[in-house]
Amino acid sequence: MLIAANKAVSIDYTLTNDAGEVIDSSAGGAPLAYLHGAGNIIVGLEKALEGKQAGDELTVAIEPVDAYGEYSAELVATLNRSMFEGVDELEVGMQFHASGPDGGMQIVTIRDLDGDDVIVDGNHPLAGQRLHFQVKVVSVREALAEELAHGHIHGEGGHHH
Numbered sequence: 001m002l003i004a005a006n007k008a009v010s011i012d013y014t015l016t017n018d019a020g021e022v023i024d025s026s027a028g029g030a031p032l033a034y035l036h037g038a039g040n041i042i043v044g045l046e047k048a049l050e051g052k053q054a055g056d057e058l059t060v061a062i063e064p065v066d067a068y069g070e071y072s073a074e075l076v077a078t079l080n081r082s083m084f085e086g087v088d089e090l091e092v093g094m095q096f097h098a099s100g101p102d103g104g105m106q107i108v109t110i111r112d113l114d115g116d117d118v119i120v121d122g123n124h125p126l127a128g129q130r131l132h133f134q135v136k137v138v139s140v141r142e143a144l145a146e147e148l149a150h151g152h153i154h155g156e157g158g159h160h161h
């Protein structure tokens with residue numbers, strides 16, 4: 001079975017940056033299970049996997065535009081410390097979920113602290129980076145009706161709920 005929209009796909013993968021450092025990997029855990037065509041994984045990786053089948057291995061370099069986007073200085077903002085009430089102690093590197101301009105969830109990272117100023121960065125931590133994936137397709141099957149309705153895959157390597 002070939003990978004196409006609405007297939008449930010399991011992959012083993014290793015993600016490295018331009019410097020060859022491993023950023024993420026499924027090694028030592030369950031393969032990643034995702035619903036193809038549903039935006040569960042970055043668009044560049046979906047494109048590369050389209051038409052592949054179980055057992056196929058590929059190495060692909062994905063430009064930021066097809067990964068987590070270019071780094072945007074406009075997504076850096078200075079907020080007042082009072083906006084973080086309920087947080088015991090703010091630290092550089094802390095991450096929060098916030099609703100982004102398109103209504104979707106966005107992760108913001110504290111870049112700097114200066115008195116009452118909290119400098120936050122809404123860029124994805126991997127924004128502006130070319131990503132290198134080594135992927136092996138483990139399995140491809142039809143997604144279940146319930147998985148299609150939820151927009152993700154259930155079971156090992158997917159969602160449990």
Ligand SMILES: [Zn+2]
Nearest residue numbers: 150152154159
């Ligand atoms: Zn679900």
